[in-house]
Amino acid sequence: MLEYKNHTLAAIVSDRHQAAAVFEKYHLDFCCKGKRTLQDACAEKNIPVEPILEELQQVFEPGSGVEDQLLATMSVSQLSDYIVLKHHIYVKHAMPVIYEHLNRVAAKHGDRFSYMQQVFNLFSTLQTELDAHMQKEEMVLFPRIKEVEKALEQKNNQPALNTGYINSPIHMMETEHEEAGELLAQIRRLTNDYTPPADACATFRISLAELKSFEEDLHRHIHLENNLLFPRIVKMMQ
Numbered sequence: 001m002l003e004y005k006n007h008t009l010a011a012i013v014s015d016r017h018q019a020a021a022v023f024e025k026y027h028l029d030f031c032c033k034g035k036r037t038l039q040d041a042c043a044e045k046n047i048p049v050e051p052i053l054e055e056l057q058q059v060f061e062p063g064s065g066v067e068d069q070l071l072a073t074m075s076v077s078q079l080s081d082y083i084v085l086k087h088h089i090y091v092k093h094a095m096p097v098i099y100e101h102l103n104r105v106a107a108k109h110g111d112r113f114s115y116m117q118q119v120f121n122l123f124s125t126l127q128t129e130l131d132a133h134m135q136k137e138e139m140v141l142f143p144r145i146k147e148v149e150k151a152l153e154q155k156n157n158q159p160a161l162n163t164g165y166i167n168s169p170i171h172m173m174e175t176e177h178e179e180a181g182e183l184l185a186q187i188r189r190l191t192n193d194y195t196p197p198a199d200a201c202a203t204f205r206i207s208l209a210e211l212k213s214f215e216e217d218l219h220r221h222i223h224l225e226n227n228l229l230f231p232r233i234v235k236m237m238q
Helices: 002-006 009-015 019-025 038-045 050-059 066-073 076-109 115-153 163-190 202-236
Strands: none
Touching: 002 038, 002 050, 009 019, 009 038, 009 202, 019 050, 019 202, 038 050, 076 115, 076 202, 115 163, 115 202, 163 202
């Protein structure tokens, strides 16, 4: 387990997805900043690495890496489809529900808890940006990834294999991932890690719980793209 100290956060989560929950607990960014080692990430946060290694040991039960092994065997086309089915659909269904709950909380409790108006505004921005982002992935980047994979399999050296054909949209998606992550980080800070006030109503509590789950899913979502899908297709084109 000690060897994980010098592994990157992205590599650890890629190897065993259960690590994501541990990293979430300590606010260690394994998606957009996943290229840091666990040791370096802990040093930046000024937290000891040993308790985290102990928690990782506890969650790495025998057989717990089955899903990760499955992802490792997928083609880039299959991985693209998996991301859409598991994460894009979740985001599309969850965002309108969270938006409505936050809108209600901001309208009813914004006078007492002014930060919830900021939270609502930030989430509204996030919803608009993620809708556009996923559309670009589904209509542009993912079809290009499938096109390139097919061309490589057929040894068909078409103009589509120009590196900019893939690298340019990937760079744009990675930039947008960072922006989405920062919006949610602001929401987390405003809500004190999604902690409801003692006298919060049910909708208030539900909306914060939904936001927490949403951020956790988005981190896993971005990790699959930034640290698995994108590097694999770039490597295939080299």
